[in-house]
Amino acid sequence: MKPDIRDRTRAELEESLSLLGEKPLHAAAVFGALYRDGAVSFADMGRVPERVRRLLARDFRLAPFEKPEVLVSAADGTRKLLFSFPGRAPAESVVLPGKGRLSACLSSQSGCACGCSFCSTGAMGLVRDLLPAEITAQYAACLREAGGELSSLVFMGMGEPFLNWDNFRRAAQILSDDAGYGFPQSRMTVSTVGIVPAIRELTASGLKVKLAVSVVAADERLRARLVPMEARYPLREVIAAAREHCAARRAQVFFEYIVFDGVNDSAEDAARLWRLIKDIPCRLNLIPHNPPGGPGAGVTPRVKAFQKTMMSFGVRTYLRLEKGPDISAACGQLAASRRGSAG
Ligand code: SF4
CATH class of the missing domain: 1.10.150.530 (DNA polymerase; domain 1)
Incomplete structure (x- = not known):
């Protein structure tokens, strides 16, 4: 072809x-x-x-992609777009409303090979890598849903972008090209569970996209139970690569920490996390765990206490509130199913 x-x-x-x-x-x-x-x-x-x-x-070939099915959350207006790409590769994007702004969360793969235990996408396994055209098509559809204005793009949808590095890199270059969409790389964030060689490739590349690292848990034994990739790239090496990235780019990194009730949210867990990241210019995002298929407990007193402890250490710490709870659009819930449709 x-x-x-x-x-x-x-x-x-x-x-x-x-x-x-x-x-x-x-x-x-x-x-x-x-x-x-x-x-x-x-x-x-x-x-x-x-x-x-x-x-x-x-x-070359050029043909329109199938229009995505769109689910709209009755709870908060979050929109989930379900794509069927050639070869039966499903993928999802989400348009997220914020304070007077809209951002889009795009997928880089259909499914994911990483198998994180808390993630619906991981439970699917990898269907296939998405091609640059399939990643930029998600942007175009999200832009339409957003009425022509998106403030930021995050690559935190289905898949591990750094296991599809070449296609992700091309998509970021195409999206930011001034002759086309001209969406600035500085308003894109790529999230990884910790593929160390690709973090280093990003650092060495000319791409200006921001880096987010999913810490998930600061204790390596606990993390290994939640994130199988820990066996290949231990957290201390991931954090070292993030530290090098910040130094080389003179930039900050985002750390994503999924808060599991009673599992990784004690004062000792907070202290362990602080020891890991204390010398890195960063912003910490706390994400209350969203179980597959259903709304999570949200921001509990334990989550708030964890945030307070991290802030007392001087770490800029934010709560990422669950979006689209009725359409399974939150972090870790994307599985290209129609389950939970809110029409
Ligand atoms: S959390 Fe990310 S890396 Fe882990 S299985 Fe889900 S999509 Fe893959």
């Missing part, structure tokens, strides 16, 4: 055009046609010379 033209970054498309004997600058017009005009066929690309369009149509 011919490759999808939307899987190419502009630099890659320029190279293809050069090989076809055409001027590389036509790539900017192709990006404008695809991402500003919404062209879904080569014939639609009015701003690209016909000769170039014919050559591109010979070497």
Whole structure:
């Protein structure tokens, strides 16, 4: 099958055009046609010379994706988009309302191979990596749902983005390209459970996206029970890679900590977490555990006490409130099912 033209970054498309004997600058017009005009066929690309369009149509494919099904939370207006990509790869995105702003959470894989014990996506196993075009198509659909304005993008949906690094990197480059959507990389955050070599690749790359690391639990034995990837990349190595990233980029990192009631929320757990991250410029997000398929207990007094303890250590600590509880749209609940539909 011919490759999808939307899987190419502009630099890659320029190279293809050069090989076809055409001027590389036509790539900017192709990006404008695809991402500003919404062209879904080569014939639609009015701003690209016909000769170039014919050559591109010979070497690439371009067809519209199926429209996603949209579920809207009656509780808080969160929107969950369910995509069916070719080859029966389901994926989900979420448009999250905040204080006067909307953000989108995108998937990088259909399913996930990491198998975290608390995560519905992990229970699916990996169906397949999503291609750059399938990641940028989620952005386009979320942008439509958001009425044309999104303030930030997070790659925290289905999948581990760093196990699909090349496609994630291409998607971030395509989304931020000024000839197309022009969404700034500085307003994108990529979240990882701790794939150390890929954290280092991000640090060494030119990508300006922010880094979020899922700590989940600060005790390595407990973490190993919750996050199988701990056996391959122990938390101390993950934190060391995050520390190097902050130093190299002069940036802060986000640490995500899932609070399990009575499991990792004691004062001793808070002290252990602080010892781990105390010398790293960071922001800590506490996420009350959302069990698969149902609303969690939310912000309990124990969660609040944990936050207070971390703040007393001087760590900027925020509570991430559950979104879309009635449509299974919260962290760890994405499983490409229609369960909990709120219409
Ligand atoms: S939490 Fe993230 S890395 Fe772990 S199984 Fe779920 S999607 Fe994969």
